[in-house]
Amino acid sequence: MITIYGSPKSSAGRCFWCLEESGVSYETKTIDFKAGEHKSEEFLKINRNGKVPALQDGDFTIWESLAINNYIADAYKPELLGTTAQERGLVSQWSVWSVADLQVPMIDAFIQLVFVPEPHRNADVIAKAFEKIPVMLASLDAELQGNDFLVADRFTLADLNVSFVVGICDDIKFDLSAYNNINQWRARIAKRDGLQRYKALCK
Numbered sequence: 344m345i346t347i348y349g350s351p352k353s354s355a356g357r358c359f360w361c362l363e364e365s366g367v368s369y370e371t372k373t374i375d376f377k378a379g380e381h382k383s384e385e386f387l388k389i390n391r392n393g394k395v396p397a398l399q400d401g402d403f404t405i406w407e408s409l410a411i412n413n414y415i416a417d418a419y420k421p422e423l424l425g426t427t428a429q430e431r432g433l434v435s436q437w438s439v440w441s442v443a444d445l446q447v448p449m450i451d452a453f454i455q456l457v458f459v460p461e462p463h464r465n466a467d468v469i470a471k472a473f474e475k476i477p478v479m480l481a482s483l484d485a486e487l488q489g490n491d492f493l494v495a496d497r498f499t500l501a502d503l504n505v506s507f508v509v510g511i512c513d514d515i516k517f518d519l520s521a522y523n524n525i526n527q528w529r530a531r532i533a534k535r536d537g538l539q540r541y542k543a544l545c546k
């Protein structure tokens with residue numbers, strides 16, 4: 344049995360979505376941050392860094408959301424990783440870019456706009472984040488010109504991981520209207536049963 348630790352409404356969300364795409368059955372264990380459960384002796388045996396998501400598959404344990412998604416795909420839906428060495432390389436490229444580059448200003452803005460109460464927000468942090476996001480979205484938009492998906496002609500983990508991060512734009516109210524290719528790509532992805540099942544978990 345697979346167990347995913349974390350909430351679908353966190354960075355674990357991309358793993359819940361990947362589990363839904365892979366069609367595998369799993370159980371969820373929510374970790375109570377307020378009660379310090381992520382730093383409990385029991386949870387530190389699962390992830391010594393005290394962070395979610397983490398996943399157990401039988402007696403195998405893995406943490407770090409991108410690595411978890413690679414594992415889920417490799418074990419249960421390998422075509423999500425690409426079918427050639429080149430496709431797998433590009434899936435990895437986009438996935439790493441989504442968290443190493445694109446997600447950084449997105450999360451800076453998210454923390455300020457979602458977690459910090461308005462009077463205490465750091466306008467400078469928000470402005471800097473909003474300055475960095477457009478150049479990366481323009482690059483993504485250009486890549487999607489004439490392409491339905493990021494790698495090959497079908498949905499892969501690259502689309503899942505990158506669109507998961509682009510979805511933060513909805514939370515921080517970043518205007519995406521100038522990015523036609525991104526909007527069409529998101530609309531294409533939004534029709535997926537796997538994504539709809541994942542979104543239902545977030546309600």
Ligand SMILES: N[C@@H](CCC(=O)N[C@@H](CS)C(=O)NCC(=O)O)C(=O)O
Nearest residue numbers: 353354355393394395396407408409
């Ligand atoms: N790079 C990690 C980030 C994990 C992470 O920071 N998770 C947060 C929740 S979204 C967490 O567990 N924070 C608890 C803490 O930092 O003490 C991943 O993508 O899995």
